[in-house]
Amino acid sequence: MTNSAKKTLFQEALLKTLARATIADSNIQAVEVEAAQAIYERVTGQTIPSGDIRAAARGDIFEAKSLPKYLSGIKGKLEPKERKTIANALAEVIKTDGRVSPFEIDFFNNAVRALGCKPSEIKGLED
Numbered sequence: 001m002t003n004s005a006k007k008t009l010f011q012e013a014l015l016k017t018l019a020r021a022t023i024a025d026s027n028i029q030a031v032e033v034e035a036a037q038a039i040y041e042r043v044t045g046q047t048i049p050s051g052d053i054r055a056a057a058r059g060d061i062f063e064a065k066s067l068p069k070y071l072s073g074i075k076g077k078l079e080p081k082e083r084k085t086i087a088n089a090l091a092e093v094i095k096t097d098g099r100v101s102p103f104e105i106d107f108f109n110n111a112v113r114a115l116g117c118k119p120s121e122i123k124g125l126e127d
Contacts, residue, residue: 001077010082011044013074017086017111019056020067021093024107028057035096039089068114075116083115087122 001009018036022028033050040048075083090111094104112122 014086017090018093019053021090023057024104025101029097032093032096035093068110071114083117084121087112087117
């Protein structure tokens with residue numbers, strides 16, 4: 001896989017994960033969409049319109065493959081640092097509205113498990 005293809009895959013995985021995080025509790029809030037936009041721009045250097053985040057969030061609901069299945073299928077193509085970045089970005093979006101629902105916790109745990117991240121990696125105890 002070329003570096004360009006790897007970069008595109010990482011950006012796609014990040015976008016899908018951030019978009020789905022905005023509806024993990026079945027309620028898209030503007031603050032979560034704004035956080036997803038800011039995180040995506042900070043990580044990739046690219047801006048993304050809020051409409052694209054909302055469209056990705058809704059579109060992923062109807063995909064045949066769940067986000068955890070998607071992440072599990074591509075985790076071997078992502079660098080450990082990229083998987084950790086996605087997991088940390090996901091946590092950041094989930095906490096944006098000041099509350100974390102049980103649905104969001106389950107969503108986070110399933111996504112992180114699918115990425116193959118260890119809790120110690122996410123907490124920065126190891127690379």
